[in-house]
Amino acid sequence: xxxxxxxxxxxxxxxxxxxxxxxxxxxxxxxxxxxxxxxxxxxxxxxxxxxxxxxxxxxxxxxxxxxxxxxxxxxxxxxxxxxxxxxxxxxxxxxxxxxxxxxxxxxxxxxxxxxxxxxxxxxxxxxxxxxxxxxxxxxxxxxxxxxxxxxxxxxxxxxxxxxxxxxxxxxxxxxxxxxxxxxxxxxxxxxxxxxxxxxxxxxxxxxxxxxxxxxxxxxxxxxxxxxxxxxxxxxxxxxxxxxxxxxxxxxxxxxxxxxxxxxxxxxxxxxxxxxxxxxxxxxxxxxxxxxxxxxxxxxxxxxxxxxxxxxxxxxxxxxxxxxxxxxxxxxxx
Amino acid sequence: xxxxxxxxxxxxxxxxxxxxxxxxxxxxxxxxxxxxxxxxxxxxxxxxxxxxxxxxxxxxxxxxxxxxxxxxxxxxxxxxxxxxxxxxxxxxxxxxxxxxxxxxxxxxxxxxxxxxxxxxxxxxxxxxxxxxxxxxxxxxxxxxxxxxxxxxxxxxxxxxxxxxxxxxxxxxxxxxxxxxxxxxxxxxxxxxxxxxxxxxxxxxxxxxxxxxxxxxxxxxxx
Numbered sequence: 330x331x332x333x334x335x336x337x338x339x340x341x342x343x344x345x346x347x348x349x350x351x352x353x354x355x356x357x358x359x360x361x362x363x364x365x366x367x368x369x370x371x372x373x374x375x376x377x378x379x380x381x382x383x384x385x386x387x388x389x390x391x392x393x394x395x396x397x398x399x400x401x402x403x404x405x406x407x408x409x410x411x412x413x414x415x416x417x418x419x420x421x422x423x424x425x426x427x428x429x430x431x432x433x434x435x436x437x438x439x440x441x442x443x444x445x446x447x448x449x450x451x452x453x454x455x456x457x458x459x460x461x462x463x464x465x466x467x468x469x470x471x472x473x474x475x476x477x478x479x480x481x482x483x484x485x486x487x488x489x490x491x492x493x494x495x496x497x498x499x500x501x502x503x504x505x506x507x508x509x510x511x512x513x514x515x516x517x518x519x520x521x522x523x524x525x526x527x528x529x530x531x532x533x534x535x536x537x538x539x540x541x542x543x544x545x546x547x548x549x550x551x552x553x554x555x556x557x558x559x560x561x562x563x564x565x566x567x568x569x570x571x572x573x574x575x576x577x578x579x580x581x582x583x584x585x586x587x588x589x590x591x592x593x594x595x596x597x598x599x600x601x602x603x604x605x606x607x608x609x610x611x612x613x614x615x616x617x618x619x620x621x622x623x624x625x626x627x628x629x630x631x632x633x634x635x636x637x638x639x640x641x642x643x644x645x646x647x648x649x650x651x652x653x654x655x656x657x658x659x660x661x662x
Numbered sequence: 663x664x665x666x667x668x669x670x671x672x673x674x675x676x677x678x679x680x681x682x683x684x685x686x687x688x689x690x691x692x693x694x695x696x697x698x699x700x701x702x703x704x705x706x707x708x709x710x711x712x713x714x715x716x717x718x719x720x721x722x723x724x725x726x727x728x729x730x731x732x733x734x735x736x737x738x739x740x741x742x743x744x745x746x747x748x749x750x751x752x753x754x755x756x757x758x759x760x761x762x763x764x765x766x767x768x769x770x771x772x773x774x775x776x777x778x779x780x781x782x783x784x785x786x787x788x789x790x791x792x793x794x795x796x797x798x799x800x801x802x803x804x805x806x807x808x809x810x811x812x813x814x815x816x817x818x819x820x821x822x823x824x825x826x827x828x829x830x831x832x833x834x835x836x837x838x839x840x841x842x843x844x845x846x847x848x849x850x851x852x853x854x855x856x857x858x859x860x861x862x863x864x865x866x867x868x869x870x871x872x873x874x875x876x877x878x879x880x881x882x883x884x
Contacts, residue, residue, distance in 0.1 A: 543768060550754075550765070553746070553748050553750060554746070554748065556717055557715050557825075559738040560768070561737050599756050603756070604756050605755065
């Protein structure tokens with residue numbers, strides 16, 4: 330049963346990969362496409378560059394980032410036992426934004442202009458994400474009320490936006506531009522080198538995930554239960570935070586603060602599998618995350634609207650319908 | 663084998679300064695028996711169970727299982743000695759009754775039953791008569807069913823002792839009786855020691871082998 334469901338997801342994924350590579354602003358016929366993919370000597374040199382240096386790396390970036398954000402969101406929802414939790418709801422993404430803003434509009438402008446530009450932005454985003462996560466965690470240890478924690482996360486986002494706004498008002502046009510571009514979200518900045526970093530983060534995260542996977546379900550019952558059932562709660566929680574932060578931090582660093590995927594994909598995955606069991610949801614979550622990211626990227630390219638615009642515009646209504654269920658939704662109309 | 667060792671709570675304290683909740687609680691819980699702690703709201707019954715479970719650190723005193731001090735034990739080792747059902751409601755959308763019960767098997771202590779994991783989980787489900795709702799979502803069951811589910815999960819954990827915080831609170835009279843009957847059988851047949859807190863003196867009169875009253879941070883045997 331589960332494997333049939335996974336097979337469907339693989340098929341969707343493969344179809345979207347094909348679409349991502351086949352479609353773009355330059356139209357390439359399918360025959361040519363095959364030639365380019367086979368690196369045949371007859372292939373058009375321009376098309377070779379488009380496919381191999383642009384579309385393929387970007388498709389890989391979409392897959393890796395989508396999968397990363399989806400699993401990060403899943404862990405956040407389990408950690409906080411809150412279906413609204415996600416990298417963007419608890420200040421992690423805004424922390425990353427602050428890091429990038431400080432770097433782009435503060436002292437790091439020259440660094441960004443250098444060869445190390447993307448690495449500089451990425452480290453700044455990563456540092457920002459982890460500091461936010463640490464703050465949220467610190468508060469989480471003191472209070473047991475999830476609503477308060479969520480409000481704390483949202484307030485943290487407001488606070489960091491205030492600093493970002495202040496920086497923006499004083500920034501040069503050039504610096505402002507590089508910050509805004511990053512904020513719109515894009516998979517186009519990722520070349521093979523960047524993809525390698527995201528893939529390494531995802532690989533490491535999955536490695537740690539597999540070690541704690543059997544405990545994740547128990548974490549859903551809360552600390553008291555998890556502890557008395559034999560889970561080393563403190564260590565497990567730290568692992569979850571490190572993974573969630575690593576995944577969200579690295580993806581956000583390279584591709585910008587992409588909304589909605591981390592929040593919505595875990596819900597999609599659980600609905601699809603009909604279960605909240607983490608062991609059953611790991612693979613579907615990654616596959617759906619990758620597919621949704623590619624879908625957003627495709628639409629974004631076809632409409633020439635920014636990735637984040639598409640992700641939010643598609644995502645928010647979709648999640649509402651999904652959560653309310655078709656029946657409730659109809660009765661509302 | 664550590665089976666049939668008693669649980670000795672020796673002079674434990676919890677809380678700080680003026681807010682000392684437990685001021686040297688001592689009691690004994692025996693295997694195969696139901697030991698009850700009664701007391702008013704806020705008397706520290708739940709705090710005491712949490713201390714025994716290792717959720718709240720104790721200020722002083724010792725918790726011994728036979729000769730073994732529990733405080734240095736890791737959660738996994740402790741889980742083979744102590745299981746617990748708390749008052750927290752734990753309905754999880756997307757988790758069936760069976761999945762909740764199966765979580766109890768996480769610590770691997772079921773190996774000693776000689777059954778397979780699946781058989782053992784089935785057995786725990788049958789003990790609490792949850793077969794008919796095993797595949798229902800835990801989000802859709804009644805309070806009584808949830809209580810039995812969480813108990814079956816604790817049984818699946820194969821611990822020597824079960825700590826039950828107000829196990830009968832949400833239940834109607836018939837369900838209370840049934841639950842206590844189940845606990846009694848569990849104690850007598852499986853040899854599990856049961857340490858529970860309750861507000862219900864009448865019920866304890868019938869089922870508890872030993873009852874303590876917790877007041878002003880001290881436990882007195884009744």
